[in-house]
């Protein structure tokens with residue numbers, strides 16, 4: 079039987095059915111991170127209930143519910159510990175009881191970055207290795223680690239997850255987490271428009287006046303020779319590449335999997351990372367491969383389902 083899967087996002091929530099590594103149907107709806115989590119989850123159950131008959135099953139007949147959430151997640155008691163300003167009622171919410179009461183199904187959950195890595199480990203770019211780091215560079219930066227065949231969790235459930243909040247510049251920019259000079263506040267999707275607008279040549283830049291200032295725009299304008307776009311992209315790539323060097327030094331991975339919005343055009347990004355690693359990492363040439371995520375669109379759903387097929391859990 080399939081697993082009902084939910085990827086609870088800050089702006090959109092994806093959901094669907096997953097069977098042994100394959101998403102057999104999926105859909106999404108807007109998330110209201112300022113609103114009530116319980117109401118939102120009930121709404122998703124309703125959507126799932128409608129999806130199931132199309133696959134010849136009923137929601138109650140599924141093997142369980144796999145759920146990934148932003149924030150820090152206690153993946154033993156299936157609770158959210160901290161959300162960084164999203165879904166105020168998520169902390170303390172009993173996900174397991176909610177699932178049992180509404181559907182009778184067992185629920186497993188994890189942090190979204192750790193879940194995405196578990197999905198890639200089982201069904202994607204991490205297959206065959208038990209020593210992986212995954213870095214998802216999107217609006218923020220998510221990280222997760224699998225070490226010696228086990229997802230790293232730690233006693234406070236932050237193990238491997240806070241790489242985006244690794245301090246990379248003393249006295250740097252203020253971060254959403256309360257820190258200063260985090261990787262995410264120096265180079266990420268949310269700080270990108272600020273970096274562009276603060277650049278000395280922004281006035282003459284072809285990025286000036288664009289409504290959206292994301293990775294896509296900055297990469298396109300950099301490739302077309304715009305100096306401001308090139309400098310900002312270069313600044314970010316250098317910070318991220320150096321962060322990968324630190325992850326290699328900390329976790330000794332065989333493979334680093336890179337996902338997120340920055341991977342719309344993966345090759346130049348991966349090449350730059352390989353060059354920085356080759357220059358700066360204390361590692362033999364070729365010791366660590368740097369690859370792109372295989373499931374950029376469905377990483378969350380595949381990861382949520384993989385929680386049910388992953389034996390190496392505690």
Ligand SMILES: [Zn+2]
Nearest residue numbers: 243253255260
């Ligand atoms: Zn931070």
